[in-house]
Amino acid sequence: MNKTSLSHHISRQFNEELEDVRNKVLAMGGLVEEQIENAITALVNADVELAERVISRDYQVNALEVAIDEESVQVLARRQPAAGDLRLIIAVIKTITDLERIGDQAERIGRMAIHLAEMERPKNQYSELEHLGTQVRKMLHNALDAFARMDTEAAVAVAQEDIKVDAEYEAIMRQMITFMMEDPRNVKRTLDVMWSARALERMGDHACNISEYIIYLVKGKDVRHTSLEHMEKQARD
């Protein structure tokens, strides 16, 4: 085997390792998406069994975080990647932290679903949470898609979507405060709705973080803590 074919071989193996890490992130993201969907369905349908499944499955999300983290550090140690490859590993390490936190929030909603299943149901069957949950899940889906395709424009669109999610969250909070003031017997149930809305809003923030890492990965620019306009500019440049 001559030197060229060896280095080609090593490089192909290296590429496969990077590809494997990327695929695992997408698999973890898919699992987290499912957790969000099931948590919301459990809450809306008062499905305690499904809520319990969400809670017990969170360990799978955690296990994936630990496994991908370890694999990433091994790639750093063995391959000493530079430039784009290094940024990919850094983006992966950060992305899985946010995915794990989204998973925690889904578990939290699962717990709220169990509380709420025991209480009187409102007429709208928590449609406001269902709507917010659908939007947030779509944000995460689009962020993972943008990560898979290294699409910075799609990443910016995720951050833009978060403005709507925040506005919807604020509207839910204001409405819940009114409910509480109207009838103190609503307090416990309304608090659970508030915590669930808050969990969804936080998920949106984590999806935004992921979209920021995509711009870092593709453009090498750190757009955290900057304005949406700045992010848009960096994504296009």
Place this chain on the structure above:
Amino acid sequence: MNKTSLSHHISRQFNEELEDVRNKVLAMGGLVEEQIENAITALVNADVELAERVISRDYQVNALEVAIDEESVQVLARRQPAAGDLRLIIAVIKTITDLERIGDQAERIGRMAIHLAEMERPKNQYSELEHLGTQVRKMLHNALDAFARMDTEAAVAVAQEDIKVDAEYEAIMRQMITFMMEDPRNVKRTLDVMWSARALERMGDHACNISEYIIYLVKGKDVRHTSLEHMEKQARD
């Protein structure tokens, strides 16, 4: 210059770079500690000016996160560290994310302090939040100290402390629910207290995360998502 002195020189410079990154993490931690302290003081003393200072200083925390992150990635690219050095850089990248989130929570408390300053004060002047805040700040202080001294036993003690913080948080929440049910006019003020307590509880979780990274850094073991007993065992082994 012979090869040995060159490699010694390079290694000394490398050591200095690692030392610099470590020191910057500790400086960032010190700033975040101050932000917690000021946010709580502002809330307890209805000091709107101090609260605004906390809010406007959050950009310093963010800027440190971005700077340390960049420096860490540069060390990875230039030095291709292995073993303990690599774990240090990974632990740093993770630690500053948690420090930044603690900073966000301090900013959040600053905002609550401004709301609460406009409302009627309770007799106890929010002493429950002051007490919880002091505990959480101590947790962070001890976590940073453990990081500086690479002290895994001290890191475990931080995680142990979080049990008390969680219990205190739960007690505050229960009391606040009672207040709300007793008098709906309390709703808005009580919600702000709840959000502040929640922010403090989250800070405690972030301090715990940092203590987990210390065990990873020193022992090479990932103790996230495991029991406190397991963490204790790994810290001692």
